Amino acid sequence: MLRLGCEAIGVDCEMGTLMLADGRAVRNDLVVIADGAHSRLIEDFTGYPSAVSPTGRSIYRWLVSMDDVTADPDLRAYYENQLPGFTSWRDPLNDIFWVNYTCRGGTVLNNAVVHETQAGEGEDDLWHSSVSKEQVLAMLADFHPTTKKIVNMATEDGIKVHHLFKRPPLSSFVRGRALVVGDAAHVMMPTHAAGGAIAIESAASLEVLFAGVHGKDAATVAQRMQLFDQLRVPRCNLTMLASNAGPLWLNVPGVEEEIRRFYHGPLPPAGCLPWSKEFRELLFHHDEYGAAEQALAQAQVTSHRL
Ligand SMILES: Cc1cc2nc3c(=O)[nH]c(=O)nc-3n(C[C@H](O)[C@H](O)[C@H](O)COP(=O)(O)OP(=O)(O)OC[C@H]3O[C@@H](n4cnc5c(N)ncnc54)[C@H](O)[C@@H]3O)c2cc1C
Structure with a gap:
């Protein structure tokens, strides 16, 4: 029971x-x-x-519609006619690791950006604090402009950050x-x-x-x-x-x-x-x-x- x-x-x-x-x-x-x-x-x-104990690393997480992603001709190439699995992009200099994969039957793209915890972020709720698109885009400043379109597709208040522990x-x-x-x-x-x-x-x-x-x-x-x-x-x-x-x-x-x-x-x-x-x-x-x-x-x- x-x-x-x-x-x-x-x-x-x-x-x-x-x-x-x-x-x-x-x-x-x-x-x-x-x-x-x-x-x-x-x-x-x-x-x-x-x-x-905190690891000093945190994750930005958000979902976007795959309809929006595949409507963009630049982004479509990353996801159409690909083997199943996940896509990842890295910024080794700043130790940023972005991974994304589809879920809900391929209708939604789940994004996770692992990064160094920024001052003040995620402190009000360790699991579910909101973070602005501007802050995420600042973190991803050195990523290719095509990838950053996925950040702009997030809904207002749709990007969350939480800290990682060990x-x-x-x-x-x-x-x-x-x-x-x-x-x-x-x-x-x-x-x-x-x-x-x-x-x-x-x-x-x-x-x-x-x-x-x-x-x-x-x-x-x-x-x-x-x-x-x-x-x-x-x-x-x-x-x-x-x-x-x-x-x-x-x-x-x-x-x-x-x-x-x-x-x-x-x-x-x-x-x-x-x-x-x-x-x-x-x-x-x-x-x-x-x-x-x-x-x-x-x-x-x-x-x-x-
Ligand atoms: C960003 C992120 C991405 C991840 N991606 C993956 C992935 O792709 N693949 C993968 O395999 N893993 C992934 N994980 C890890 C995975 O989510 C966890 O390892 C998994 O959820 C652990 O399961 P659990 O049952 O031990 O704990 P939880 O899923 O946290 O469940 C604990 C349960 O205990 C309940 N609970 C808590 N305290 C009490 C209490 N005092 N009394 C009664 N009930 C209580 C909670 O309500 C909850 O239901 C990811 C984790 C993170 C943070």
């Missing part, structure tokens, strides 16, 4: 008890903490201050009767568009590992939580650290060493660029259903042998 409108304000991980804003305490066999980047529960999970990697995603998934566990920069995807993988893992498990069977619940941790900590931390390193990812000094604290599987060769074949193989071709089924089968063989 899904209960909407229940704000959680704390969790006792050892007891499996959620404290709700309405004063109730709800005890569960398993608590899955999934309250996002600005998680309120994560400090109860880690036991130490775990607030996100948190140090967790060495475990399980504690007592609680486990943590998604941005609460591994908020990351959107460089590789992987934060949501990796959270969905964790959901797939939970689906496989907990299928048919009775909540009162504490030993099996604990065993499945350990398997979850073994499966997800390496992969999620790999993805987060690679994403936080930016488009140069493994080429940034120290990043591979940090990743190796958690992940010991294959990595693409040195110098491999984002979105190259080896990169896509590692980040986007992972089969978590298969991985979880294999881990479960292996654990069952081991327990029969004991």
Whole structure:
């Protein structure tokens, strides 16, 4: 059963008890903490201050109609008769990264401009502050005039800015009767568009590992939580650290060493660029259903042998 409108304000991980804003305490066999980047529960999970810290980077986001885009003869060439995927433009000198792709069945173009946070912008609401076209155009001053037409197509008040945050990697995603998934566990920069995807993988893992498990069977619940941790900590931390390193990812000094604290599987060769074949193989071709089924089968063989 899904209960909407229940704000959680704390969790006792050892007891499996959620404290709700309405004063109730709800005890569960398993608590899955999934309250996002600005998680309120994560400090109860880690036991130490775990607030996100600003990265100094922010994103301008806005939507435009593809009818407007393709009505412009200069812009049309970027999008008509192209393979599916996204388009990106960069200003390496000013470290600005603009990515756009169609959504809603190809009717809308979603734009995201990752840039250095400007003084004062986005401070009234970290997620949904408005920013003027003039400010965005000033940021994009060195971009080709054709691309800038997409900014002018935004509706008044249609461009939003929000700040990007990060948190140090967790060495475990399980504690007592609680486990943590998604941005609460591994908020990351959107460089590789992987934060949501990796959270969905964790959901797939939970689906496989907990299928048919009775909540009162504490030993099996604990065993499945350990398997979850073994499966997800390496992969999620790999993805987060690679994403936080930016488009140069493994080429940034120290990043591979940090990743190796958690992940010991294959990595693409040195110098491999984002979105190259080896990169896509590692980040986007992972089969978590298969991985979880294999881990479960292996654990069952081991327990029969004991
Ligand atoms: C600009 C940007 C672009 C992105 N693009 C991509 C992309 O292209 N591909 C991709 O895979 N990922 C992308 N991501 C990342 C993706 O959006 C996140 O990784 C994903 O939404 C995380 O899911 P989540 O369920 O962990 O958290 P959320 O989606 O944040 O969900 C958390 C939920 O918890 C609820 N909640 C919060 N606090 C409480 C509380 N105290 N009590 C009860 N409920 C609570 C919230 O209301 C919300 O429903 C992008 C992120 C950003 C910022």
